[in-house]
Amino acid sequence: MKWCFKPSVLGIISLLFLSSSVHSEQKDPFTDSVVIFNTICAKCHEAQCSGRMSFDDAYETSKNHVIRHYGEASDKQWLQQELFTILNYMKEKCAFYPMESAPPPKRIWGPDILNTMATLLERNYFIPLGPLSPENYRIDLELKKDIKVTIHLVSEDFSMVIDDCFTPSNGEIRIPFSISEPGNYYFRMYPQEPVQITRLKVSPVELNNE
Numbered sequence: 001m002k003w004c005f006k007p008s009v010l011g012i013i014s015l016l017f018l019s020s021s022v023h024s025e026q027k028d029p030f031t032d033s034v035v036i037f038n039t040i041c042a043k044c045h046e047a048q049c050s051g052r053m054s055f056d057d058a059y060e061t062s063k064n065h066v067i068r069h070y071g072e073a074s075d076k077q078w079l080q081q082e083l084f085t086i087l088n089y090m091k092e093k094c095a096f097y098p099m100e101s102a103p104p105p106k107r108i109w110g111p112d113i114l115n116t117m118a119t120l121l122e123r124n125y126f127i128p129l130g131p132l133s134p135e136n137y138r139i140d141l142e143l144k145k146d147i148k149v150t151i152h153l154v155s156e157d158f159s160m161v162i163d164d165c166f167t168p169s170n171g172e173i174r175i176p177f178s179i180s181e182p183g184n185y186y187f188r189m190y191p192q193e194p195v196q197i198t199r200l201k202v203s204p205v206e207l208n209n210e
């Protein structure tokens with residue numbers, strides 16, 4: 001993975017304000033855990049496919065490790081346990097934990113669904129795009145502010161189609177990409193400072209004129 005920036009102090013301060021304002025959203029807690037795992041723990045644990053589950057005592061011994069990487073989990077035993085389950089799923093099945101969210105019509109995501117696929121504080125996003133066939137596409141992304149972001153497009157086999165930094169202008173980022181292997185794909189975003197995605201669109205493009 002490519003890293004475009006280090007988290008800024010300003011980002012951490014704005015985190016504190018953001019967390020109170022988005023706290024009331026209705027979210028499925030397990031989806032939350034999957035998003036936390038696939039953005040935060042994935043930095044090291046993505047594509048760990050040993051085929052063998054961790055022993056139960058690994059859960060006890062890894063508690064501090066989990067909290068070190070995700071402090072929010074410190075007083076939430078259910079969250080620690082869910083993250084452990086998700087890691088075991090990845091190891092055993094060599095796959096992302098399934099998320100129950102079919103792509104919306106025309107692959108246009110609005111702020112309501114997008115909010116359910118973001119971590120509360122950091123505003124890291126992990127969004128299943130559904131199956132894509134070999135074709136040329138474009139991502140159109142709208143952000144609330146012009147904040148620099150790292151974007152990944154990753155296949156169900158953990159290969160990166162996009163791994164780059166982008167700076168929006170007027171909140172907009174356009175990213176052309178092409179798919180050569182059919183399969184399920186996932187969009188991931190790490191912002192330099194917490195920022196909300198207000199719209200995401202993934203559409204096929206004709207390249208006739210190029």
Ligand code: HEC
Nearest residue numbers: 040041043044054055058059062065066069070083084087
């Ligand atoms: C900076 C890299 C890094 C990050 C981020 C990270 N881990 Fe780990 N983790 C490791 C390493 C290295 C080990 C020890 C080797 C191993 O078992 O893969 C480990 C071990 C573990 C273990 C024990 C595994 C076992 O089978 O014994 C668990 C459970 C675990 N991590 C969960 C998590 C969770 C949950 C997160 C996210 C909150 C996370 N880790 C974030 C690097 C990381």
